[in-house]
Amino acid sequence: GDSVTQMEGPVTLSEEAFLTINCTYTATGYPSLFWYVQYPGEGLQLLLKATKADDKGSNKGFEATYRKETTSFHLEKGSVQVSDSAVYFCALSYAYSGAGSYQLTFGKGTKLSVIP
Amino acid sequence: DSGVTQTPKHLITATGQRVTLRCSPRSGDLSVYWYQQSLDQGLQFLIQYYNGEERAKGNILERFSAQQFPDLHSELNLSSLELGDSALYFCASSVGEGRPSYEQYFGPGTRLTVT
Numbered sequence: 001g002d003s004v005t006q007m008e009g010p011v012t013l014s015e016e017a018f019l020t021i022n023c024t025y026t027a028t029g030y031p032s033l034f035w036y037v038q039y040p041g042e043g044l045q046l047l048l049k050a051t052k053a054d055d056k057g058s059n060k061g062f063e064a065t066y067r068k069e070t071t072s073f074h075l076e077k078g079s080v081q082v083s084d085s086a087v088y089f090c091a092l093s094y095a096y097s098g099a100g101s102y103q104l105t106f107g108k109g110t111k112l113s114v115i116p
Numbered sequence: 117d118s119g120v121t122q123t124p125k126h127l128i129t130a131t132g133q134r135v136t137l138r139c140s141p142r143s144g145d146l147s148v149y150w151y152q153q154s155l156d157q158g159l160q161f162l163i164q165y166y167n168g169e170e171r172a173k174g175n176i177l178e179r180f181s182a183q184q185f186p187d188l189h190s191e192l193n194l195s196s197l198e199l200g201d202s203a204l205y206f207c208a209s210s211v212g213e214g215r216p217s218y219e220q221y222f223g224p225g226t227r228l229t230v231t
Contacts, residue, residue, distance in 0.1 A: 036222075043118065043206060043222040089159065103149055103172055104220060106159040
């Protein structure tokens with residue numbers, strides 16, 4: 001079945017450091033890929049998405065490129081802030097045959113802590 | 117604020133009991149998804165409804181059931197509760213039948229604690 005693997009955390013960085021969170025996926029077709037962020041005590045928010053190969057999603061200084069050849073969707077940010085401290089989830093959405101449903105399959109999440 | 121509301125925010129109950137979690141999707145959204153977030157299993161898809169009809173089932177236990185009402189709100193019913201059912205339950209909604217490009221908007225979740 002489909003699956004998403006992302007790097008285990010926690011990740012601790014100093015403010016203004018460069019961030020990379022690795023994400024790879026296994027899918028039988030051509031999924032859309034997402035990064036969601038969960039701040040403490042809150043629900044998930046969509047951070048960025050890419051719907052086809054070579055697409056780059058970007059938002060709030062975060063970027064991720066859909067790499068079909070390496071089945072990857074790594075999240076990057078050039079300079080993290082304390083306010084970026086959260087849990088980040090990589091996810092895919094794929095049409096399950098006959099169901100018409102596009103439920104999200106998530107990775108296990110990576111907790112990021114940014115210290116001043 | 118995503119526009120998706122979930123009640124209650126917290127729920128504490130005993131083993132063997134039954135609870136109902138409620139979700140109201142964003143205005144205009146026809147699809148509702150339920151997800152469970154636990155330390156052991158991470159975030160898992162449970163079930164999806166579209167305009168009142170069940171569309172897909174994921175890792176949902178037989179003790180769990182859901183429905184979507186004509187006003188599009190949804191309820192997740194959990195019965196014969198076990199300690200392992202303690203988790204955060206999220207509802208998400210999307211505008212259509214959930215094409216991959218359709219964003220899912222998540223509610224704040226209901227934290228269920230089974231003692």
